[in-house]
Amino acid sequence: MRAWYFSENAYPYLPDPATYDSIRVDLPNRNFDPKVGAELYHRYLDEWQQAEDLGLDLMLNEHHQTATNLNPSAAVVLGALSRITKKARILVLGNPIGNRRDPVRVAEEMSMVDNYSRGRLEVGFVRGVPYELSPANSNPVRTADRLWEAHDLILKAWTTHDGPFNWEGRYFNYRQVNIWPRPYQQPRPPVWITATSTAQVAKVADHGHTVATFLTGYDQTKAIFDAYRSQRAANAQATADDRLAYAALVYTGDTDEAGYAGARKLLWYLTANKVAPQWKNPPGYASLKASVALMRGAATAFDRASSLEQCIERGIVFAGNPATVYKQIAKHHAHVGGYGHLLMMGQAGFLEHDETVRGMTNFANEVYPRLKELLITA
Amino acid sequence: MSVMAPKQLLASGVPLSYLDIGEGPPILVLHGAGGLQPQAPFLSLLAKHGRVIAPTHPGFGTAELPDWIDSVDDLAYLYLDLLDALDLRDVTLIGFSMGGWIAAEIAVKSTARIARLILVDSIGIKVSDRLTRDITDIFGTDPGELQRLTYYDTSKAPDFSALSDEALEIIARNREASALYLWEPYCHNPKLTRRLHRITVPTLLLWGENDGIVTPAYGRAFAERIPGARFDVIPAAGHVPQNEQPEAFVERVARFIGER
Numbered sequence: 220m221r222a223w224y225f226s227e228n229a230y231p232y233l234p235d236p237a238t239y240d241s242i243r244v245d246l247p248n249r250n251f252d253p254k255v256g257a258e259l260y261h262r263y264l265d266e267w268q269q270a271e272d273l274g275l276d277l278m279l280n281e282h283h284q285t286a287t288n289l290n291p292s293a294a295v296v297l298g299a300l301s302r303i304t305k306k307a308r309i310l311v312l313g314n315p316i317g318n319r320r321d322p323v324r325v326a327e328e329m330s331m332v333d334n335y336s337r338g339r340l341e342v343g344f345v346r347g348v349p350y351e352l353s354p355a356n357s358n359p360v361r362t363a364d365r366l367w368e369a370h371d372l373i374l375k376a377w378t379t380h381d382g383p384f385n386w387e388g389r390y391f392n393y394r395q396v397n398i399w400p401r402p403y404q405q406p407r408p409p410v411w412i413t414a415t416s417t418a419q420v421a422k423v424a425d426h427g428h429t430v431a432t433f434l435t436g437y438d439q440t441k442a443i444f445d446a447y448r449s450q451r452a453a454n455a456q457a458t459a460d461d462r463l464a465y466a467a468l469v470y471t472g473d474t475d476e477a478g479y480a481g482a483r484k485l486l487w488y489l490t491a492n493k494v495a496p497q498w499k500n501p502p503g504y505a506s507l508k509a510s511v512a513l514m515r516g517a518a519t520a521f522d523r524a525s526s527l528e529q530c531i532e533r534g535i536v537f538a539g540n541p542a543t544v545y546k547q548i549a550k551h552h553a554h555v556g557g558y559g560h561l562l563m564m565g566q567a568g569f570l571e572h573d574e575t576v577r578g579m580t581n582f583a584n585e586v587y588p589r590l591k592e593l594l595i596t597a
Numbered sequence: 598m599s600v601m602a603p604k605q606l607l608a609s610g611v612p613l614s615y616l617d618i619g620e621g622p623p624i625l626v627l628h629g630a631g632g633l634q635p636q637a638p639f640l641s642l643l644a645k646h647g648r649v650i651a652p653t654h655p656g657f658g659t660a661e662l663p664d665w666i667d668s669v670d671d672l673a674y675l676y677l678d679l680l681d682a683l684d685l686r687d688v689t690l691i692g693f694s695m696g697g698w699i700a701a702e703i704a705v706k707s708t709a710r711i712a713r714l715i716l717v718d719s720i721g722i723k724v725s726d727r728l729t730r731d732i733t734d735i736f737g738t739d740p741g742e743l744q745r746l747t748y749y750d751t752s753k754a755p756d757f758s759a760l761s762d763e764a765l766e767i768i769a770r771n772r773e774a775s776a777l778y779l780w781e782p783y784c785h786n787p788k789l790t791r792r793l794h795r796i797t798v799p800t801l802l803l804w805g806e807n808d809g810i811v812t813p814a815y816g817r818a819f820a821e822r823i824p825g826a827r828f829d830v831i832p833a834a835g836h837v838p839q840n841e842q843p844e845a846f847v848e849r850v851a852r853f854i855g856e857r
Contacts, residue, residue, distance in 0.1 A: 240739075353737055358780040360773055361667075497737050502772035510769035511762055 220552075220559055220590045223310055224270035224579055225278040225466065226566040228263045228289045228296075230256060231487060241495035243285045243350040256289060262572055263289075267300055269576055270565075271307040273583035278310040278562055280345075283354035287492060294328040301336035309336060312411055312431055312562070313343025316373065317366035318355035323396055325369070326376035330402045338403040343411035343431065344370055346419075349505070350498045360503030363419060365390045370412075372396075377407040411464065415439075417446040418506070424450035424458075431464035431562060436534040440465055441555040448556070460559035465551070468536045469563035470570075471581035475539040481578050482538030483527050487568020541585030548586070552593055561590065603635070603653070608678035612661050615652035615679070619644025622712075622854070623685040626651040627676070627696030629718075630735065630775035631837070632658050632767065639843035646851045647689065652679060654699075656774030658767055669695070669721075669778055669786065673702035680710045687712040689854055693839060694718050694810070695779060698786070704800075705792040714800040715850060716819065718808050718836050720784040722793070724818045732784040733810045736776060746809030749835040793822045800826040801853045805834035805841065 230251060233239075239246055267277050279296050282288035290296050293311045300309055309332075314325050333340040346366050352359045368390050375384065376398045383397040402408055411429040414420050416439075423430045424447045432443050444463050451458045468485045472478030500513045509517075530536040534554075537547045552558060563582070566575040603614045616635055624647045626640070633653045643649050654672055656662035666672075676699065680688060690711050692700030697719025704714050724731050733746055744754040757765065800823050804816040813830055820828040831838040831845050839846045 244737075356781060358776060359736075360777040360780070364664075495739060497739055501736060502769070502776040507766045507769050507773075510772075511765040514757055514765050514769065 220460070220561055220593050221308075222275055222561045222563055222582070222587050222590060223278040224267065224275040225280075225562050225564045226263055226266060226575075227280065227282070227287055227488065227564065228259065229488070229491075229567055230259060230286045230289050231491065231568045233286055233491075236491070236493050239493070241493060241498055242287060242491055243494050244353050244498045245284070245495070246286055250286065260289065263566070264296075264299055264303065266566060266572065266575055266579075268303055270579055270583075271304045273579060274587065275579065275583055276308045276310065277304065278312055280312055280343075281315070282348070283351055285350065287488070294325075294332065297328075297332040297340070298335065301332050301339065304336075304339075306339075308339050308341055310341040310411065310562075311343050312413065313345040315347035315351055315355070316344050316369035317346045317362035318351055318357035319369065322369035322372045322391055323376055323393060323398065326373040327398050329373075329408065330377065330398060330400050333403040333408050334400050336403070338408075340404070340408045341411060341429075342408045343413065344373075345413045349501050350494060352501045352504065353498060358503075359501035362504065367422065370410075374407060374410070377402050414443050416506075417442055420446040421450045423447065424462075425454065427451075427456070427462070429462050429464055429560070431466060431560070433466040433562075434468075434535040435465075437551060437554050440534070440551075444555050444558065460557050463558035464560035464562055465555070465558050466562035466564065467534070467551075468530070468538075468567070469544065469561070469565055469582060470536075470538045470578045471541055471544045471586055472538075472578070473540065473581065475543055478539040478543065478578075479527055481570060481574055482531075482536050484570040484574070485536070485538075485564065485567045486527060486530065487570075488564060489530075491568060541581055544582065544586050545589050548590060549593060606679065606682050608675050608682055611655060611663055611666065611675055613652050613655075613675065613679060614658070614660050615650055616640065618649045618651075619647060621647040622687060622689065623647060623683075624649050624689045624691060624854075625676070625680070625685070627690075627692040627699050628654065628657070629692075629694030629696050629837070630771065630779065631694075632771040634840075637840060637843075639839040639846055642843055642847040643850065646847070646854060650679075650683065650685070652676065654696075654774065654778075656777060657771050659770075662774065662777075667777055669698050669702055672699045672778070673706060676703055677707060686710055689713050689715065689850075691715040691717065691850065692719060694720055694836065695775065695784075697721060698784070698789075701789060701793065701796070702786065704798065705789070705795045708796065708798045711798050713798050713853065714796060715803060715853065716800070717803045717839065717846075718805055718811055718816070719802065719819060720779075720811055721786060722790045722819055722822065723782075723785045723787055724815055730783070731811065731815050734783070735810065736780070747836045749805065749807040749833050749841055753841055790822055794824060796823050796826075799853075799856070801849075802826055802828045803838065803846070803849060804828070804830050805836055805838040806830040806832045807834060808836045808838075810836040 281290045281293035283291045329342050383395040386393045412423045413431050448458045470481035534551045565579050653660040690700050697716040698721030802820040804813045820826040834841040
């Protein structure tokens with residue numbers, strides 16, 4: 220198993236949540252102090268560098284108009300990371316290409332970074348969380364169709380080397396697509412796509428891309444991975460574990476108590492996600508059935524943030540001393556039928572720099588070596 | 598009057614479902630983003646003054662949504678095809694809100710089958726400067742606030758908690774279809790104002806006096822841009838005067854139809 224250190228680069232120094240309606244979309248940026256923010260940017264880059272030193276691979280993402288994530292442009296962060304790191308693979312998960320007006324620009328940026336990093340880039344594509352639609356002013360209806368057309372266009376742009384091609388699609392139009400540079404990795408960087416339900420999985424499996432799922436716990440993760448495996452099987456193809464990735468909040472302490480204390484700070488990521496109702500479920504984003512459930516007040520993954528104990532029990536947090544963390548991950552891994560990538564959110568909210576480094580160091584030294592040997596025994 | 602079963606026809610290969618109630622001069626009714634409620638009292642009141650044809654736009658209610666359809670322009674052409682298919686003449690075309698936008702787009706394309714046009718709390722044009730939103734962002738407003746802006750009397754607003762899953766699914770589908778058609782440019786066609794001079798049939802703009810979604814001032818500005826159009830308000834009504842004041846609404850429509 221490979222482990223990827225992931226941080227959302229939050230800006231947690233906010234006023235009392237009672238004074239605002241939403242941390243997403245419409246929280247005024249006067250709450251962002253550039254002097255504080257600039258230091259945070261450098262700190263978070265340092266933490267990725269330290270993760271690399273510990274032998275971890277690196278993951279980042281992007282969000283817009285939110286204090287939960289200071290990176291509205293993953294490409295800019297990738298530019299920095301690809302220069303200040305030397306050996307780690309770098310995963311962007313991902314580019315919200317269903318919301319992007321210009322997929323060719325994404326193909327260009329990712330090709331640049333692949334060259335900067337001398338072929339260490341892994342490119343994720345995501346539909347994005349519902350609160351991304353308004354910042355992008357992107358129509359929430361048919362986002363999956365746009366994502367797949369953008370995906371097809373980007374892959375064609377990466378792998379076409381004989382001059383311009385024409386693209387007059389349902390959503391995107393170009394007449395002279397001929398990107399410079401082409402990717403460093405040939406024929407192209409590995410591609411990842413996220414899924415929160417089984418609906419999107421078949422197509423990801425058909426392409427043989429890695430499917431990643433976030434905070435889906437035990438049973439939903441198993442459903443998604445099973446759907447991937449059965450689609451591959453239906454295509455008479457095997458599923459290597461490296462096609463499956465699971466993202467959780469992870470904090471490893473010297474003791475269980477220290478591990479839990481760190482994890483409680485990570486829970487900020489869930490508990491701080493106060494979102495006004497109009498941003499939670501833009502029309503057309505969720506299935507009709509899911510929308511009806513939300514109208515009736517169903518909880519989302521974020522709303523379900525309860526106690527640390529419950530989050531651990533649900534498999535969305537792995538925390539404790541190294542033996543405990545290993546046991547939790549191994550149990551989850553066995554339950555869902557195995558996976559090859561653990562995407563670890565190791566910093567969130569008010570978890571300070573030294574605490575962040577301590578958590579990832581404990582993980583890298585005490586847990587990771589055993590995870591690398593983890594096989595399905597169930 | 599009991600609600601009649603909807604009829605079906607194929608326009609441009611698109612299956613269209615429509616109510617067809619009453620007899621007499623044809624009245625084509627185009628619903629707004631809230632969808633078509635067949636039981637709405639104003640429909641049966643209106644049917645006393647003519648043959649009411651009320652289609653459900655593709656994607657709303659249980660109406661099919663072909664994957665190539667995504668714009669108000671598409672809907673305008675569909676309904677021009679529907680007028681041809683039913684061979685309707687001297688039609689009174691009434692559009693509510695989003696349906697008003699569709700009606701205006703139909704009228705600038707062709708009034709060959711249209712005798713008069715009534716736009717009710719209509720959207721569709723851009724009046725103010727680029728920093729000023731003419732039309733409330735229905736997708737970016739707190740649901741409670743949205744109800745206050747929509748209704749003069751919020752006790753007339755639907756209570757979601759009392760609705761069945763099927764009814765909620767229709768509401769979710771209506772919202773989804775609304776977003777498809779209205780998202781960008783938001784609730785308007787930047788070119789429409791330049792085309793309104795083509796509307797040469799008698800036109801009435803009717804507005805809920807207390808409409809907080811699109812204000813009466815917007816309605817007046819809309820009316821000023823259509824040659825000879827008149828503007829009238831319905832008191833004690835918000836964005837859906839046909840539902841809040843059905844009698845007053847139908848009385849004004851009937852009077853306008855009766856004018857020669």
